Amino acid sequence: MSSAAVDATGNPIPTSAVLTASAKHIGLRCMPENVAFLKCKKNDPNPEKCLDKGRDVTRCVLGLLKDLHQKCQKEMDDYVGCMYYYTNEFDLCRKEQEAFEKVCPLK
Amino acid sequence: MTEAMIRKKAGMASVKDMPLLQDGPPPGGFPPVRYARRISNTGPSAMAIFLAVSGAFAWGMYQVGQGNKIRRALKEEKYAARRAILPILQAEEDERFVSEWKKYLDYEADVMKYVPGWKVGENVYNSGRWMPPATGELRPDVW
Numbered sequence: 371m372s373s374a375a376v377d378a379t380g381n382p383i384p385t386s387a388v389l390t391a392s393a394k395h396i397g398l399r400c401m402p403e404n405v406a407f408l409k410c411k412k413n414d415p416n417p418e419k420c421l422d423k424g425r426d427v428t429r430c431v432l433g434l435l436k437d438l439h440q441k442c443q444k445e446m447d448d449y450v451g452c453m454y455y456y457t458n459e460f461d462l463c464r465k466e467q468e469a470f471e472k473v474c475p476l477k
Numbered sequence: 478m479t480e481a482m483i484r485k486k487a488g489m490a491s492v493k494d495m496p497l498l499q500d501g502p503p504p505g506g507f508p509p510v511r512y513a514r515r516i517s518n519t520g521p522s523a524m525a526i527f528l529a530v531s532g533a534f535a536w537g538m539y540q541v542g543q544g545n546k547i548r549r550a551l552k553e554e555k556y557a558a559r560r561a562i563l564p565i566l567q568a569e570e571d572e573r574f575v576s577e578w579k580k581y582l583d584y585e586a587d588v589m590k591y592v593p594g595w596k597v598g599e600n601v602y603n604s605g606r607w608m609p610p611a612t613g614e615l616r617p618d619v620w
Contacts, residue, residue: 384569389562397561404564416607417571418578424568431565460554 382435382446387454389431391446392438394476400430442473578610 382388389396397404403426410420417424439446449470452463460467484495521529586597602608 384565389565390558393558393561396565397557400561400564404561407564407568411567414607417574420568421571421575424564424571427564427568428572431562458558460558461551 380439381432382439382450384432384435385454386458387450388435390458390460391449391453391470392435394471395434395438395474396431398476399434400427403427403430438474442470445470445473581610 403423407420407423407427410423414420445466449463449466452466453459456462481489481492481495484498486494486496489495582597589595589597601610
């Protein structure tokens with residue numbers, strides 16, 4: 371189980387540790403896509419009907435992860451490693467979270 | 478030696494005439510012993526004790542409320558993170574499901590191709606809503 375969070379081409383893999391580490395950024399910067407997808411789902415839970423919005427969400431989130439990883443690689447790797455070690459418990463990783471948000475701030 | 482040799486008196490006829498050796502009170506008797514109660518009436522009054530205890534209780538309950546606020550904020554942080562990553566997880570699962578469902582429909586068409594009047598796929602419920610498949614066969618690696 372690699373806690374390294376990047377695959378062969380250097381893109382971050384969306385594991386639970388990576389996603390919870392960047393959850394605040396995702397919630398802020400991918401909010402329109404997320405909300406559109408959820409509204410589509412609420413309207414009709416059929417997966418085939420919301421595939422395009424789902425692709426928007428995936429594109430936004432994976433692009434955001436790659437962007438974060440490029441800008442603040444070491445802090446993000448530390449934070450993701452801490453999240454992996456403590457199974458996504460925010461309160462046990464405050465130090466790494468502060469370092470990460472100092473370099474890649476939530477705007 | 479025997480007691481008679483130690484404690485003898487001149488002209489003693491028998492052991493019963495030996496001088497007495499007893500444990501007794503000192504001359505003049507013992508000093509008097511105090512046994513009367515002496516509980517003082519000083520210290521905090523009842524109202525003072527009541528106010529102190531209820532003050533401690535109120536402060537403790539205030540601390541409980543503050544702690545609950547902190548814990549609720551932590552829980553909200555966790556839930557907000559889950560809400561933020563829910564769409565991407567659902568979108569990925571939808572993609573996987575749609576490809577598996579297509580494969581399943583092809584398999585069904587292949588199996589039922591000699592059955593007259595069989596409309597392949599989607600012959601589940603009549604309500605018009607989409608329901609997830611109830612067979613559990615689409616994830617054989619999980620089950």
